[in-house]
Amino acid sequence: MTEGERLIEELREITMVPGMSGYEERVREKIKEWLDPYVDTETDTIGNLVAKIGEGEVKGLFMAHMDEIGLLITGVTDDGKLTFRKIGGIDDRLLYGRHLSIVTEDGVVDGLIGAESPHLGLNERVVRWEEMTIDVGARSREEALKLVKPLDFAVFKKHFSVLNGRYVSTRSLDDRFGVVTLVEAIKDLVDHDLDGTYIFAFTVQEEIGLKGARFLAKRYRPEYAFAVDSFACCSKLTGDVEPGKGPVIRAVDGSAIYTRRLAREVMEIASKNRILLQIGVTGGATDASVFQDISEVLALSVPIKYLHSEVEMLSVDDLKALIKLLEAIVLEL
Numbered sequence: 001m002t003e004g005e006r007l008i009e010e011l012r013e014i015t016m017v018p019g020m021s022g023y024e025e026r027v028r029e030k031i032k033e034w035l036d037p038y039v040d041t042e043t044d045t046i047g048n049l050v051a052k053i054g055e056g057e058v059k060g061l062f063m064a065h066m067d068e069i070g071l072l073i074t075g076v077t078d079d080g081k082l083t084f085r086k087i088g089g090i091d092d093r094l095l096y097g098r099h100l101s102i103v104t105e106d107g108v109v110d111g112l113i114g115a116e117s118p119h120l121g122l123n124e125r126v127v128r129w130e131e132m133t134i135d136v137g138a139r140s141r142e143e144a145l146k147l148v149k150p151l152d153f154a155v156f157k158k159h160f161s162v163l164n165g166r167y168v169s170t171r172s173l174d175d176r177f178g179v180v181t182l183v184e185a186i187k188d189l190v191d192h193d194l195d196g197t198y199i200f201a202f203t204v205q206e207e208i209g210l211k212g213a214r215f216l217a218k219r220y221r222p223e224y225a226f227a228v229d230s231f232a233c234c235s236k237l238t239g240d241v242e243p244g245k246g247p248v249i250r251a252v253d254g255s256a257i258y259t260r261r262l263a264r265e266v267m268e269i270a271s272k273n274r275i276l277l278q279i280g281v282t283g284g285a286t287d288a289s290v291f292q293d294i295s296e297v298l299a300l301s302v303p304i305k306y307l308h309s310e311v312e313m314l315s316v317d318d319l320k321a322l323i324k325l326l327e328a329i330v331l332e333l
Contacts, residue, residue, distance in 0.1 A: 020070030054194035064178030065206030080138030213287030246276030255285030
């Protein structure tokens with residue numbers, strides 16, 4: 001199996017695990033399973049999974065968030081439909097007429113958000129999420145409650161595609177590609193003699209306000225903090241950045257203007273190691289931004305098309321290069 005094929009299988013495995021913000025337990029257990037042969041981990045009070053390599057003072061902190069956007073079940077109607085609220089940034093247009101996986105304490109239940117047939121005179125306006133309900137095939141409140149309870153959660157039903165042997169498309173690449181990046185870096189770095197302690201944190205509740213990272217910022221004071229998170233492309237805002245041209249420094253977004261000195265050093269490391277590197281501006285926020293008053297900060301990514309949809313898409317070659325860059329940063333920065 002080639003490196004690219006192995007990364008595709010890891011992405012397939014981790015993206016299939018449901019883990020909405022606040023409900024990351026299954027994702028955390030999968031990451032722990034991957035890391036147990038290589039390094040000890042701990043779960044902190046808020047639910048972040050933390051691994052440390054090296055010894056001495058904390059030099060660097062690298063973060064990738066485990067959570068994904070989803071729907072929190074809030075109630076059941078008399079005719080057996082489920083009401084919900086959105087968790088994270090979901091476009092209402094992506095909810096209408098979608099299959100869902102509803103995760104309960106007893107397992108996973110199939111559900112869907114129905115769409116009115118055009119034969120019935122479909123109104124072409126965008127239907128707001130507050131007007132939608134989830135159908136689980138129940139005909140009454142009592143029947144539905146045998147399947148699903150309030151505070152269970154739902155995610156888009158997952159489908160995984162490999163396009164032209166070079167691109168992967170699925171839901172929750174944001175930020176499960178970051179999880180794979182950190183795991184692969186740990187596996188390669190754990191036997192190196194390092195110049196300090198390096199922390200790799202798999203964070204919770206990023207999609208609802210960087211909650212896991214905020215907890216870490218109260219606990220650690222690293223020299224530098226990196227978020228490995230998505231770079232939404234491609235538009236006039238993001239310029240020439242596109243998948244297949246290498247990983248990207250997320251220099252500016254909606255939460256931070258990241259440390260320019262650190263960005264220049266990473267650019268030099270990339271050049272020295274012959275790693276193609278892009279630099280861009282996008283929207284949104286990353287975990288690194290909450291460390292701005294503590295550390296030098298930077299966000300690293302790969303370009304992802306169609307972010308926060310069911311068909312998020314990245315280049316496997318970009319992911320390979322990002323893993324190589326992250327390892328070089330630890331060894332050379």
